[in-house]
Amino acid sequence: MTGKIICINKSLHKVLLENNTIIETTTRGKLRNEKIAPVVGDNVDVNVVTKTIEKVHARKNYLERPLVANIDKLLIVMSTSIPVFSSYLIDKFLLIALSNNIEPIIVITKMDMITLKEKLEIRKYISYYKKLGIKTYVNSNVFKIKKEFKDSVIALCGQTGAGKSSLLNKIDASLSLKTGEVSDSLGRGKHTTRLVELLEVNGGLIADTPGFSSLTLNIKKIDIKKYYLDFNKTCKYRTCVHDKESDCTIKYLVEKGRIPKWRYNNYLKLLEEGK
Ligand SMILES: Nc1nc2c(ncn2[C@@H]2O[C@H](COP(=O)(O)OP(=O)(O)OP(=O)(O)O)[C@@H](O)[C@H]2O)c(=O)[nH]1
Ligand SMILES: [Zn+2]
Structure with missing residues (x-):
């Protein structure tokens, strides 16, 4: 049966199967011999009887830091003020996403905190990005943003305080993430290095790590x-x-x-x- 690795803890690989059940597997045998190391996000064939991963499917992308494969969409969360709006950061994340075969989606937050004149300025950027064919939403458009989660593996990036946790809370209230604190996107300590985990949110999966905000450019x-x-x-x-x-x-x-x-x-x- 096929599935997707959602969490790895030492030799235990948690796989979300196509029938929506979760199974704990290992990589004994064939894969080990072939020296293939599956990562979170990998689509795999699982032998549900022996509970082993038998095959890792070809990847659409692979990031080393954070270590994860097959990210579909990168939500670039950018506030209009506090922290200050930066088209440079948007352009940088767009470049990182596109060069890794990830669909970028821009989400603008805190439109309610600026003057009408400033809004017009931000609107200029929004229309330019839209003209480039990049989906660009304001965070009040929860309905549209929610739809992006369906059947996708999503990562969030953006400056600290941009409104990532607040956005996720609006998308799925049961997450109850802490906001307004110095914390990572899912409310845990910033300096604890953790492994990536995929969490189910609104019919899709979200890659739970603040690591995406510090993605670096690795391109000629x-x-x-x-x-x-x-x-x-x-x-x-x-x-x-x-x-x-x-x-x-x-x-x-x-x-x-x-x-x-x-x-x-x-x-x-x-x-x-x-x-
Ligand atoms: N006025 C206003 N405040 C917002 C909006 N979105 C988020 N905030 C506030 O901005 C602050 C920071 O939001 P968070 O959601 O914690 O930001 P974050 O991006 O998760 O920050 P880190 O966890 O540090 O990466 C909180 O006090 C939120 O209530 C918005 O659209 N308008
Ligand atoms: Zn030229």
């Missing part, structure tokens, strides 16, 4: 433009990274106001962080 400079959606254009030089080169399509589009300056400045900053 030349590859950044591939995943920086509006920057994957052909310039005079094939190897153009849209920085100091001449005849650069992107720089032309920025000059003409077709790509916003902030988006280009964030790109240059991320380019510096590339390998």
